[in-house]
Amino acid sequence: DQQVKQNSPSLSVQEGRISILNCDYTNSMFDYFLWYKKYPAEGPTFLISISSIKDKNEDGRFTVFLNKSAKHLSLHIVPSQPGDSAVYFCAASARAGGTSYGKLTFGQGTILTVHP
Amino acid sequence: DAGVIQSPRHEVTEMGQEVTLRCKPISGHDYLFWYRQTMMRGLELLIYFNNNVPIDDSGMPEDRFSAKMPNASFSTLKIQPSEPRDSAVYFCASSQRITGELFFGEGSRLTVL
Numbered sequence: 001d002q003q004v005k006q007n008s009p010s011l012s013v014q015e016g017r018i019s020i021l022n023c024d025y026t027n028s029m030f031d032y033f034l035w036y037k038k039y040p041a042e043g044p045t046f047l048i049s050i051s052s053i054k055d056k057n058e059d060g061r062f063t064v065f066l067n068k069s070a071k072h073l074s075l076h077i078v079p080s081q082p083g084d085s086a087v088y089f090c091a092a093s094a095r096a097g098g099t100s101y102g103k104l105t106f107g108q109g110t111i112l113t114v115h116p
Numbered sequence: 117d118a119g120v121i122q123s124p125r126h127e128v129t130e131m132g133q134e135v136t137l138r139c140k141p142i143s144g145h146d147y148l149f150w151y152r153q154t155m156m157r158g159l160e161l162l163i164y165f166n167n168n169v170p171i172d173d174s175g176m177p178e179d180r181f182s183a184k185m186p187n188a189s190f191s192t193l194k195i196q197p198s199e200p201r202d203s204a205v206y207f208c209a210s211s212q213r214i215t216g217e218l219f220f221g222e223g224s225r226l227t228v229l
Contacts, residue, residue, distance in 0.1 A: 034217070041222070041223075042222055042223075043120070043207055043209070043220030043221050043222050043223050044159070044207075044218075044220050045220070046217045046218065046219075049217070089159065103161055103164070103172065104149075104161065104218060105161075106158055106159040106160075107158070108158040109158065109159075
């Protein structure tokens, strides 16, 4: 039972263009969402988050969009840079309670490759 | 500031042997998490502690797995006896709040032959 899904295993983008990474979730109790970036042989590092009371959060080149009705979120990277090449994980938790309270549930990850 | 420190970084062992993975969380963080990453299941939560007390171990796969946190600066994940299907990267993470940002260590890559 995969509650957080990243259906695209990989994405290839040209430097300077926009990268859009997608994530879907099924648990309606999830109300806090995060994106993590992971380089090989390193642990995941936090990138950006969004609460369910918002539909957009921006931090520099990174913007996360949340569509609660569709249970969908996306991460936009503009402009993409070769250093952005990494695995991106979507994660979700339920701050308001429920059996998933506080625990981060991760998607399978999307490998982003940004070509110079 | 030092991040989350895990040891060993790599462990190769034979089936049936005991494996102990270690973690030092970031000072001041009240929550400590153990995750496992495999190709098949991705990143899955095994157990987490709050103020050194195990809160939720529902992700621990079976009795062969155990975790302890004897003090605020140290935790262990033990597998006894180990099996080839335990081969994975094990991550430790800590945070200041249960729903806060998690800080991950670099992981311990375990290979059980």
